[in-house]
Amino acid sequence: MAASFEITPTDVPNGAEGAPLPAWDPKGGSHPRIADNDDPVVVLAPAEEAPDKRPASERIASAVQNLPGQRAVVLAVLNACREQCEDDAVAAVVAEAQRNSRSVYGPQALCSILERAGALSHVDGDGNPYRNEEVEPVRVVEDGVEYLQAAEPPVSYWVATEEGLAFADADDPLARTLALLDEQARYAPIYQYLLGACAGGAATKALSAWVDSHELTQEPRLYVAHFLHELEESGALEWRGAWTTTDTGEEVLARLG
Structure with a gap:
């Protein structure tokens, strides 16, 4: 998460014994002169992150x-x-x-x-x-x-x-995977293919050849990585050196017939 900042006035002398600050050296060393008088110098200080309630x-x-x-x-x-x-x-x-x-x-x-x-x-x-x-x-x-x-x-x-x-x-991976298929029913053939193809383990490149060229993935344009991610998050696939169907995935595949 990017840090947020707030403006904080700080009473900082303008230089040793009131001397003006040195000019900014772009190669490092001195800060740019902010003021030629004794006004408070405005500095950036990290703001406290609001607690998550x-x-x-x-x-x-x-x-x-x-x-x-x-x-x-x-x-x-x-x-x-x-x-x-x-x-x-x-x-x-x-x-x-x-x-x-x-x-x-x-x-x-x-x-x-x-x-x-x-x-x-x-x-x-x-x-x-x-x-x-x-x-x-x-x-x-x-x-x-x-x-x-x-x-x-x-x-x-x-x-x-x-x-x-x-x-x-x-945690209920079966319910989560079935909910995924219900929400993305249009892509049921893609998911069914992946669960079957990964039953014995499959490489991403081999899977992409079929998925990326399927008519369902052309508009909107989707790639195999999207579907693999969804099935991994649901608990139907695992990466075991190759994409592999889990017990949950096998049960879902059986239900799909």
Whole structure:
């Protein structure tokens, strides 16, 4: 999200002992002269981001929607955190869920996003809010020489909130996929083809040859990536080194006949 700014007046002297500010050096070094008198200098200061007052359930749904291709990872994390789960254990869950994909969202980034959304809480071993404080180094004496050694921070844990668990428990990929097909009934032949073609795994290039040339995708112009994304988000397809139909996708395919 782009940072927002507000104008803040600040009493800043116009230079050492009232001397005018130096001219702007475009190669760096000096700021452009703002004023030749003692008027307050106007500077830009970051504005505080307004708190998101939506219910946690809405914030969680919105966060997941803004994490394309990460729904299964989010669900894996929430289910793993039904009880307090150490940082390293959460990292292992994320690594397993992302083993077949490349993602810019690592464990810490995902957990932080889910924490802000209200799906996870960061706690210490006693279940209290985790305080990320600087750990004092430890004095160590070795062979008569004393030195400071970095201390390990206390172990922290992640635990799913009631709202986070409610989101995980309400997940219904079958209903979501059927709703997708109902909303985009015009493209039912495309979706049916993809679910069938991916039953044994299929590459994007092979799928695009059929989908991108189909009459249904010409106007408005749509490409195979659109349909693959929709099926992945619904839970009917997964990327496992190739696009692969999930159990949900197979059930939907059976219903389509």
